[in-house]
Structures are given as structure tokens and as C-alpha cells.
Amino acid sequence: MNFYWIVSAKKIKQLMLIILVAFFTASLVFVERNQISVFSTTDGPQAFYKAEIDKKQIALTFNISWGEEQLLPILDVLDEKGIEQANFFVSASWAERYPDLVEEIHKRGHSIGSHGYRYKDYVTWEQDKVRSDLNKSTQVLEELTGERPTLLRPPNGSFNKEVLSISDRAGYSTIHWSVNSNDYQNPGVEAIVNSVVPNTEPGDVILFHASDSVKQTHQALPIIIDQLRDAGFSFTTIEELMASTETQTEEI
Template sequence: MNFIWIWNGKRIKQYMIVVIAAFFTAGILFVERSQVTVFSPSTETSAIYKAEIKEKKVALTFNISWGEEKAIPILDVLKEKDINNATFFLSASWAERHPDIVERIVKDGHEIGSHGYRYENYPGWDDDKVRKDIQRAHQTLYDLTNKAPTLLRPPNGNFDKRVLEIAEAQKYKLIHWSVNSHDYSNPGTDQIVSNVMDNVSGGDIVLFHASDTVKQTHKALPTIINQLKSKGYKFVSVSELIANTDTKSEEI
């Protein structure tokens, strides 16, 4: 009788191990299926980084979060090259301090998108803090330009699926980029030109900066614009680029 009890106990232990393993496996599968990538083409909410078009159109975009020395030279280059439809993503706290530069951007015909209010990473914030920052930036930019922004590029370009969903709920399209000039690292004028021209194609959204961090962007821009024009490219705002076109997303 004791032998039978010991044998049954072993069988019970074996069954328990099997059951625990089954639950563990099911848990792993559940977690894996729950981890939806930010740029997954199958998700309804995604960041736009490129337009799927055959035409040679590109959107030049500029992030500004601080300083007042580099924005004007960049605007001067764009004006000299007859480009009046770049897209500037402005930190609203910066815009409050420099309304004259914001006015110049608008006057020159460029599009303004939101870069948030405070220049801090959204993924590290709770939902309510992200939502309030987007709303505060929205109101600030509207007050300065009399036009409500519809495009959002989060501070540092950092976001996750949760931030995407909050932005979408605020009626924003979240804009990333497909070509990075890496001008913020000041690698040299020739390298900035190469970073763009070696990678550009129709439908691209090109990332530049116009904060005082960048020292060479205004020097590289004329060459980049001239070379793009010589290759038959036309310049459009982000809104124009993505209007009535398929947009491309990417897994990260």
C-alpha cells in the first residue's frame, strides 16, 4: 500500500510539472503575440517615415529645440534656393521664446509641425503627462501661427506604441524619417551631403536640424539642394508628400 502511494505521488508530481510547463509555454506565446512593434505594417497605428510614390519628391524636415543662431542662415539658404515648403518641427517652449523666428518660418511658406512642448523623452512619461505636453504644444503653436499643427515628431524622435496611440487620439500623424543627415554630430559638410545623397529616393523624409547644435547644416544644404534638383527631385512639405499616397512603416 505504501508502495502504491509513493508511485502515485511521483505520477502526480510528473503531471504537475507538465501542467506548469504548459502554462509557462502559453505565457511566453501570449507575451510574444502582445509585443507589437511600433512600425509593424499590420498595426493600425504606425509612424510615417516614407511615402510610397514613384515620383521624385522629397520632404526636407528640420527639428528645432534651442538656440537662435542657426535657424536664420538655414532659412536664408532655403529662400535663396526657392524652397518654400520645408517642414519645421518646433519645440513649443522654444517657439514661445523666439516668436520672430516662428513668424519668419511661416512667412517664408514653410510647414510647422509639433516637436512637443518640453524637450524630454515621451516613453519615460506616463500617459497623462504625454497627453498634456502634446496639448500644451498644440495650443502654443496655434497661438503663434493661427494654424493648428497636425504633424508630431516627438522629442529626440523617441516613441513607442503607447505614444503613437496617444498622438493618434489627439488627431496627430506621427512623423519619423527615412534619411538621416546626421548633421547633429557635425561630421563635416561633405559627410552630411553624402549621408543624404547616397541614400535618398522618391518619397523620402529627410531629417535635418536647425538648433544651434548644428554647425555645418547651412553649409551643406546648398550642395544637397543643387544635387537633388540636378537629379530631377522636387521638394514638398510632409503633408503634401503623404497626402493621397500610401505611407511606409518599418519594424524596429
């Protein structure tokens, strides 16, 4: 009988070791899938990129920094498909040039977040310059919408610890993404659809663009929405995902 318990204990230890190795391997695969080579943490500067939830809810997000032709077709698709709320991250210098389009986004019920003022990589700037750019963006967007933005997607989606800290002190949550449509490459409608639909999971934040350089998003978007709905997904906002019971954050 004693021998039986000794053997069982050894087997349990071996099994636990196998489980730990498998868990570590799965964690590496998960990080690689999202192309963010950092470690999850609940402490320190953080960036939100998806919610770890079972419910099949996802958020559509759009970056815009120049041009006036592609936004309205995208807004029309969202209306036609009954997407009442999406997240738009706008460069404030663009917003100053096209205040009527900012008003249109706001009027249709979508959330407006900051994409900085000038479209320059924050990581390459001195901290004072980042603060100045972010403060100017806040002022412009608040004047145009009547609401202070609370979500920041830095230009190029690029950030480090310093940028995260500056964003946090300015009252922003830094937002990344977990699924990239690659629409900025204009690879064709089918390629954009295939970049999104097979790779979408519950809680994902999907990245699109609405600048004039992106020519195929308004064509791919209705197909993506229909296919994701057929797969059981519903559409919400980043704010709602962040309010979910458990979120995935990243520390740089």
C-alpha cells in the first residue's frame, strides 16, 4: 500500500510538470499570435488590447489621420449593418481640418478617442514633447465634441513605459488591438476579410483605418460584419470590453 502511494506521488509530480510546460508554451503562442512580445501584468503602466471573456463580444476600431473621402462610406456601412457604436481614434490635427466629419462621427453615436495631435511616433519623442502633443489633442477634441476623450491610441500604435505613464497621468487609457485587418496595405477585399474573420475571438479589439489611403475597408467591412454575426459575435465598444469581468493588459 505504501509503495502504491509513492508511485502515485511521482506520477502526480510528472503530470504537474507536463501541465506547467504546456501552460508556458501556450502563453508564448498567445503572445506571438498578438505580435506583442511583452508579459501580461496587473501592475505598472498598462495597455488594453482585448478582454478575456467567454461572451462573443468584440469591438470595431478605426484610426484616421488624413483625408475626407473614406470616412463617410465607412460610417454608412456601420449604419446599414446596425453597428450603433464603434471606436474612432482621430488625429486632432485632422479633426481641426475636418470638424464637420468629427461632428458626424459623434452625431452617429460612435466613441471618439485621441490619436495624438501630430501623427508622429511618440516613442521617438522626448517626454515633454509627448505631453505637449497629447495635451493639445485633448484640448482640440474636447472643444469639437464637448466631451473629454479618455482613450488614447498613440500614433502607429507605438508606445513604451514612458508613453504609458504620460497617458495615465493625463487621464487616458492606452488602447492597442488584438486583430489587425491590415487594410492599410490595400491587399484586396478578400485578404482583409481573411485577416479578420478566422482570427477573431471573444473580447477582441479589431483594427481598421478610415484615412483616404485605405481604399477597400468600406467594401470588406460589410462582409466581415455579416460573417462575424453568422459566427455568433456581437459588437460593442472598447469601454464595454474594459468593463468586463476580466481584461488582458500588457506592460512594456
